[in-house]
Amino acid sequence: xxxxxxxxxxxxxxxxxxxxxxxxxxxxxxxxxxxxxxxxxxxxxxxxxxxxxxxxxxxxxxxxxxxxxxxxxxxxxxxxxxxxxxxxxxxxxxxxxxxxxxxxxxxxxxxxxxxxxxxxxxxxxxxxxxxxxxxxxxxxxxxxxxxxxxxxxxxxxxxxxxxxxxxxxxxxxxxxxxxxxxxxxxxxxxxxxxxxxxxxxxxxxxxxxxxxxxxxxxxxxxxxxxxxxxxxxxxxxxxxxxxxxxxxxxxxxxxxxxxxxxxxxx
Amino acid sequence: xxxxxxxxxxxxxxxxxxxxxxxxxxxxxxxxxxxxxxxxxxxxxxxxxxxxxxxxxxxxxxxxxxxxxxxxxxxxxxxxxxxxxxxxxxxxxxxxxxxxxxxxxxxxxxxxxxxxxxxxxxxxxxxxxxxxxxxxxxxxxxxxxxxxxxxxxxxxxxxxxxxxxxxxxxxxxxxxxxxxxxxxxxxxxxxxxxxxxxxxxxxxxxxxxxxxxxxxxxxxxxxxxxxxxxxxxxxxxxxxxxxxxxxxxxxxxxxxxxxxxxxxxxxxxxxxxxxxxxxxxxxxxxxxxxxxxxxxxxxxxxxxxxxxxxxxxxxxxxxxxxxxxxxxxxxxxxxxxxxxxxxxxxxxxxxxxxxxxx
Amino acid sequence: xxxxxxxxxxxxxxxxxxxxxxxxxxxxxxxxxxxxxxxxxxxxxxxxxxxxxxxxxxxxxxxxxxxxxxxxxxxxxxxxxxxxxxxxxxxxxxxxxxxxxxxxxxxxxxxxxxxxxxxxxxxxxxxxxxxxxxxxxxxxxxxxxxxxxxxxxxxxxxxxxxxxxxxxxxxxxxxxxxxxxxxxxxxxxxxxxxxxxxxxxxxxxxxxxxxxxxxxxxxxxxxxxxxxxxxxxxxxxxxxxxxxxxxxxxxxxxxxxxxxxxxxxxxxxxxxxxxxxxxxxxxxxxxxxxxxxxxxxxxxxxxxxxxxx
Numbered sequence: 007x008x009x010x011x012x013x014x015x016x017x018x019x020x021x022x023x024x025x026x027x028x029x030x031x032x033x034x035x036x037x038x039x040x041x042x043x044x045x046x047x048x049x050x051x052x053x054x055x056x057x058x059x060x061x062x063x064x065x066x067x068x069x070x071x072x073x074x075x076x077x078x079x080x081x082x083x084x085x086x087x088x089x090x091x092x093x094x095x096x097x098x099x100x101x102x103x104x105x106x107x108x109x110x111x112x113x114x115x116x117x118x119x120x121x122x123x124x125x126x127x128x129x130x131x132x133x134x135x136x137x138x139x140x141x142x143x144x145x146x147x148x149x150x151x152x153x154x155x156x157x158x159x160x161x162x163x164x165x166x167x168x169x170x171x172x173x174x175x176x177x178x179x180x181x182x183x184x185x186x187x188x189x190x191x192x193x194x195x196x197x198x199x200x201x202x203x204x205x206x207x208x209x210x211x212x213x214x215x216x217x218x219x220x221x222x223x224x225x226x227x228x229x230x231x232x233x234x235x236x237x238x239x240x241x242x243x244x245x246x247x248x249x250x251x252x253x254x255x256x257x258x259x260x261x262x263x264x265x266x267x268x269x270x271x272x
Numbered sequence: 273x274x275x276x277x278x279x280x281x282x283x284x285x286x287x288x289x290x291x292x293x294x295x296x297x298x299x300x301x302x303x304x305x306x307x308x309x310x311x312x313x314x315x316x317x318x319x320x321x322x323x324x325x326x327x328x329x330x331x332x333x334x335x336x337x338x339x340x341x342x343x344x345x346x347x348x349x350x351x352x353x354x355x356x357x358x359x360x361x362x363x364x365x366x367x368x369x370x371x372x373x374x375x376x377x378x379x380x381x382x383x384x385x386x387x388x389x390x391x392x393x394x395x396x397x398x399x400x401x402x403x404x405x406x407x408x409x410x411x412x413x414x415x416x417x418x419x420x421x422x423x424x425x426x427x428x429x430x431x432x433x434x435x436x437x438x439x440x441x442x443x444x445x446x447x448x449x450x451x452x453x454x455x456x457x458x459x460x461x462x463x464x465x466x467x468x469x470x471x472x473x474x475x476x477x478x479x480x481x482x483x484x485x486x487x488x489x490x491x492x493x494x495x496x497x498x499x500x501x502x503x504x505x506x507x508x509x510x511x512x513x514x515x516x517x518x519x520x521x522x523x524x525x526x527x528x529x530x531x532x533x534x535x536x537x538x539x540x541x542x543x544x545x546x547x548x549x550x551x552x553x554x555x556x557x558x559x560x561x562x563x564x565x566x567x568x569x570x571x572x573x574x575x576x577x578x579x580x581x582x583x584x585x586x587x588x589x590x591x592x593x594x595x596x597x598x599x600x601x602x603x604x605x606x607x608x609x610x611x612x613x614x615x616x617x618x619x620x621x622x623x624x625x626x627x628x629x630x
Numbered sequence: 631x632x633x634x635x636x637x638x639x640x641x642x643x644x645x646x647x648x649x650x651x652x653x654x655x656x657x658x659x660x661x662x663x664x665x666x667x668x669x670x671x672x673x674x675x676x677x678x679x680x681x682x683x684x685x686x687x688x689x690x691x692x693x694x695x696x697x698x699x700x701x702x703x704x705x706x707x708x709x710x711x712x713x714x715x716x717x718x719x720x721x722x723x724x725x726x727x728x729x730x731x732x733x734x735x736x737x738x739x740x741x742x743x744x745x746x747x748x749x750x751x752x753x754x755x756x757x758x759x760x761x762x763x764x765x766x767x768x769x770x771x772x773x774x775x776x777x778x779x780x781x782x783x784x785x786x787x788x789x790x791x792x793x794x795x796x797x798x799x800x801x802x803x804x805x806x807x808x809x810x811x812x813x814x815x816x817x818x819x820x821x822x823x824x825x826x827x828x829x830x831x832x833x834x835x836x837x838x839x840x841x842x843x844x845x846x847x848x849x850x851x852x853x854x855x856x857x858x859x860x861x862x863x864x865x866x867x868x869x870x871x872x873x874x875x876x877x878x879x880x881x882x883x884x885x886x887x888x889x890x891x892x893x894x895x896x897x898x899x900x901x902x903x904x905x906x907x908x909x910x911x912x913x914x915x916x917x918x919x920x921x922x923x924x925x926x927x928x929x930x931x932x933x934x935x936x937x938x939x
Contacts, residue, residue, distance in 0.1 A: 019740065020733075020736065020737075020740075020839055020843055021839060022733070023733040023734075023736055023737040023740075024737060026730075026733035026734065026737075027733055027734040027737035027738070030730050030731075030733070030734040030810070030814075031734070031752070031753075033730070033807070033810070034753065034756050034807075034810060034811075035756070037764065037767035037768060037770075037771055037807065038756065038759070038763075038764070038767060040767060040770055040771055040777060041763060041766070041767045041770065044770060092650075093650060093651035093654055093655075094651065095647075096647040096648055096649070096650050096651050097647075097648045097651035097652070099642075099643040099647040099648065100643070100644070100645045100646065100647040100648020100649065100651070100652075101645075101648060102642060102643070103639070103642060103643060103644055103645040103647075104645045104648065105645075108645070112648060112652060115652060115655045115656065115659060115660065116651075116655060118655075118659050118660075118663075119659055121864065121912065121916070122663070122868075122909065122912065123864070123865065123867060123868020123869075123885065123908055123912065124865075124868060124870070125868050125870050125884075125885040125888050125889060125905070125908075126663075126666065126868065126888070126905045126908055126909060127659070127662065129666070129888060129889075129892050129901060129902075129905060130662025130663055130665060130666045130905070131658065131662045132892060133662060133665045133666060133669055133898070133902070134658075134661055134662045134665050136679070136680050137665060137680075149658060150658065152654070152658070153654065153655060153658035153659050154659075156651060156654075156655065170370075171365060171367060172642065173363050173364075173365050173367040174367045174368075174369060174370070175640060175641030175642050176334050176354075176361075176363070176367065176640045176641060177361070177363055177367035177368075177369075177428075178369070178380070178641055179333075179334070179354045179355050179640035179641045180332055180333075180334070180354060180355075180359075180360055180361045180429075180640075181355075181360065181380055181381035181384055181428070181429075181432065182355050182356075182381055182384030182385060182432070183355055183380075183384050183641070184353075184355050185641065185643070187384070188641040189643065191380075192369060192641070193641075193643070195371045196370070196371055207758075210758050213760075214758075214759065214760035214761065214762070215760075216760065216761065216762045216871065217870055217871075221889075221892065231760055231762045234762060234763070234766070235762060238766055238769065238875060246766065247770075250760075250763045250766060253759075253760055253763060254759050254760075254763060257758050257759045257760065258755060258758075258759065260758075261754070261755055261758045262755075265751055269747070333640075334640055354640050
């Protein structure tokens, strides 16, 4: 809260808020800590601690099915990221120039995947693909992921675009650059940090997604979260913890990188 | 001024209107015509919203006029896209490319001309030298002061050796001392490069000190064009008289065979400026500068002094004459006996009154 | 005379740039929704996968009525009950999130600026991890052999573990956990814009901390609260994982039933009809949000929403 006079901060401390905040922080992280902790549990019974062990990691990393699932996940995430970033960049530029009516309609369409419950989106795309006889699997998942990664990629890109002084483009034109040169040498380089941030966000969103992947996986399109779900459903094997920890690690690393990049460019 | 072959820019009957949010239109430029001589320094002067910046942008190609023509050295340019015109702009916000160094900024325009790398490097060096920024080529704009950023913007625009250089209120963001220095710098640059400069400003001091000629704008029209001295000494309208320097505007009425100021008396013939227009339709106001209003103290003076303050070495006074107030300024040495609440007589210096259009 | 309409927009691109993205979204977001609506008026396919192209309102009838083997139709509140439960669970989740979020959001907002970005980042991290893993974590924790029961029995408080898993309680805990950041961030965004000098003025006039909180601070962060409630309620309504993994058979929410229609039960039109009902509820909730938000600062709520990303 703004307090330019810098008065005594004791006024800002509401009773119990500190301890409650600590508890809530704990609540946010402790479940994850448990998952990570138990992944090192040598006991087969997941929830009783017996001793430290890395065997579940070994199990998981050498499993063929898991490797395939990981490759599927990475493939889907990479392609979705590239596509959604390209679409999002175009949308960011286009939105800046749209008239009010078109803009509202466009925003509704863009934000729709975030507002609609994911289950509806998942079965909707399933129905679509079945109807046009598009085969289910990794490609179907990629197409669906691209769609709902677009809003995630768009927001950092658009924020970056709006922070650029518009006269810079006029100056470039004044100096002899036509629209394409301006896009290549001015717009894109200036957007770059936003594009990177958007790409990282899109990547995680795709990597972590479950519901859409579950319905569109078909025979050979199992992604990592779908595989983990299967493991949980069938029997809680300790490998789940190891796999989950790995996925957690990747997500946390990517978010942290994105955060650091955003802070540096500010 | 008729277009001559020495005209760099010829602007003819340019009009431009902008739509307002309420659905109407605002005429930013209303049938504007102007000739700018080659190698001269033209200043477009006027209050905000008067159209001077719009005209500048039309010359640059960033706006297109609704009607009229703009010629550059005899060739029509108002239908040429902005990136093809041999006209460059120094923007008010400098608009330096934030992701490029100073050198890259200055080189950008030359790269657009597809010049060989060696030549570009040479021209960049020369440009930076011209604005006295040699050695700072490797910095980014965030590492430069405001004054330095402005010089980079200048160097960048000058590097392409344009036919005309446009400057949009370049000094408005600088503090007073820097501003004075840059006024001299710009004048020097223009004389050294012989490039035609067109500068937009709302500051009449800048216009007077830098311009070879000044075009005064008001509400989308040019109301007077001329050399600075000319415009100051011989304003044609009330607006110009008031905008440039200070002026008292008084109503005059014909009386008998001559003219009089209501509340003051008949105007002696010698008070009129030699080239003052005659009184006629639409011309019933006269302008006189405060330094030409002479006050003499005296208990039986006809007019009350509302305010008298010493500023610098001068007395600034406000006197009530009939229904109006006159501002007067005279050296302190001549101001004995004049004080707030006192009384005085008012006279006008010979040749100081001039009829202006209302 | 050729006039170029470049008025004041040189180099900024055209609105056409957005066309590919919009076209893609129409194909992959709008089209699926349209197909769902269409499917909800079609007949169940014989083999279960897909639909039979015969118009019928049967799917919507099945929401309210069931047919016995003899063909008798009777009013069946099962699905209405599930809808009702889902709305109730979502409301409970939203309120629980609210109660937990206000202290932490206000606490972060009253820390020195340098800490705030870091603290917000720490709140955001769980948001970016897989919902599946976050939900699964509670399968471990609430387990009969899990740490909570283990601690309680170990300390002698309980003689036997309480079954916490596969109950409505577990589902709600899972939901609250999933959506907590969605509530914290908008409230924080509102709180951050709050000019604390207003509170200082109130203190100056003799108000107690409780009064300042209730009468000055909370009303000021109302846009954030409203944004947070919507951001939690709507996704919670459509939640699949928490009821599936933590609720067992007893806590089905709408998403589970819909999923079943496209899985084991093989009744696509009915699943589509259920989805349409969910969409209707979501639209109503959004309209309610828009109305309430219009009364408080509309800009504030929008900023709170955007702050999430």
